[in-house]
Amino acid sequence: MAVKIDEEECMGCESCVEICPAVFGFNEDETKAFVIEGADLEANADCIEESIGSCPAACITND
C-alpha cells in the first residue's frame, strides 16, 4: 500500500488532515497536505479511505 497526494491538485482544504491526522500532515507555507513519513497505513486504512472519499480535489491515491 502506498498513499500519495498529488500536491499540484491539492486545494489545501485540510479535510484529510482532520479525518486522518495520523497519516496526513499539512504544510502551512505551501498550503498543501502531505503524507507523514513512517505513518502506519494499515492501522489507519479506514480513515485513509474516508479521506480519499472526502477529498474535493480527488488527489489522494492508495495503490
Ligand code: SF4
Ligand atoms: S482533502 Fe484533498 S484537497 Fe483537501 S487538503 Fe487533503 S489532499 Fe488536499
